[in-house]
Amino acid sequence: MSREESKRTPTINDVARLAGVSKKTVSRVLNKSPFVREETRSKVSGLMQELGYTPDPQARSLAFRRSNKQADIEIMSKPQDATAVLTLSPVIPVVTIDNAADAVPLARVLLASGVRTIEITLRTPAALDAIRAVASDAPEMIVGAGTVLSEKDLNAAIEAGAKYALSPGGTPKLMKAARKASIPFVPGVATSSEIMRGLDLGYTCFKFFPAEQLGGVAGLKGIGAPLAAARFCPTGSITPEKVPAYLALKNVLCVGGSWIAPAEYIRAGDWASIEAAAKRAVALKPVA
Numbered sequence: 084m085s086r087e088e089s090k091r092t093p094t095i096n097d098v099a100r101l102a103g104v105s106k107k108t109v110s111r112v113l114n115k116s117p118f119v120r121e122e123t124r125s126k127v128s129g130l131m132q133e134l135g136y137t138p139d140p141q142a143r144s145l146a147f148r149r150s151n152k153q154a155d156i157e158i159m160s161k162p163q164d165a166t167a168v169l170t171l172s173p174v175i176p177v178v179t180i181d182n183a184a185d186a187v188p189l190a191r192v193l194l195a196s197g198v199r200t201i202e203i204t205l206r207t208p209a210a211l212d213a214i215r216a217v218a219s220d221a222p223e224m225i226v227g228a229g230t231v232l233s234e235k236d237l238n239a240a241i242e243a244g245a246k247y248a249l250s251p252g253g254t255p256k257l258m259k260a261a262r263k264a265s266i267p268f269v270p271g272v273a274t275s276s277e278i279m280r281g282l283d284l285g286y287t288c289f290k291f292f293p294a295e296q297l298g299g300v301a302g303l304k305g306i307g308a309p310l311a312a313a314r315f316c317p318t319g320s321i322t323p324e325k326v327p328a329y330l331a332l333k334n335v336l337c338v339g340g341s342w343i344a345p346a347e348y349i350r351a352g353d354w355a356s357i358e359a360a361a362k363r364a365v366a367l368k369p370v371a
Contacts, residue, residue, distance in 0.1 A: 218244025
């Protein structure tokens with residue numbers, strides 16, 4: 084500080100400037116926030132002591148409010164881990180339901196076949212009611228919401244009773260909103276850069292979509308070495324014959340498949356065909 088500055092009472096601006104940090108960071112140090120690196124905390128605390136800086140009640144109040152702003156909470160919160168729901172079944176049925184009345188019979192057939200989870204896509208007006216029906220009348224089935232494209236979709240899915248949510252992509256706004264959600268969220272990715280951005284936000288589980296068009300097994304194998312922390316649920320044009328090769332990859336937790344319960348089978352009430360496909364899916368094993 085200059086001679087003139089040393090004659091006046093130091094302020095939070097002085098501490099921030101000399102420490103090379105923001106006033107918000109000084110505020111977090113004042114409030115003993117856990118979201119400050121120890122070296123930064125030590126530097127700021129030392130400067131406050133050296134300068135004889137003592138925040139007045141108003142400054143303390145300002146610091147407290149700033150360190151607890153909703154924006155800060157969003158930045159520091161971590162998303163729910165999706166690993167548990169993505170390892171319930173080797174193949175997650177990805178379904179589109181036109182009539183919510185079909186949801187519970189479908190869920191019960193899948194449960195009887197050994198499938199413990201289902202992704203109901205938000206592609207029809209009946210989707211949210213279908214999720215609500217499964218959550219209420221077939222609670223043993225862990226129901227997820229697919230095709231979640233916005234924070235509004237995410238909130239609606241949670242309200243309907245979804246236990247997790249997936250998206251074909253992941254906008255910054257949606258991924259930040261999902262960090263503070265009460266259920267796991269699985270963003271979709273198609274490139275290494277998208278995966279890296281997701282990892283930076285605390286996500287470790289991703290929907291690799293559309294899988295076959297993005298290189299399939301070879302593509303995921305190539306990503307595995309440089310981005311070892313990422314885990315995937317590949318979805319998109321994957322046939323039953325290709326599933327074992329995907330499951331053999333260390334970075335694959337499960338596979339999403341629409342062939343188990345196609346929309347035409349659901350509309351026709353062809354539960355026998357769906358049951359047979361589900362049993363075959365459950366029996367699929369990884370192969371080298």
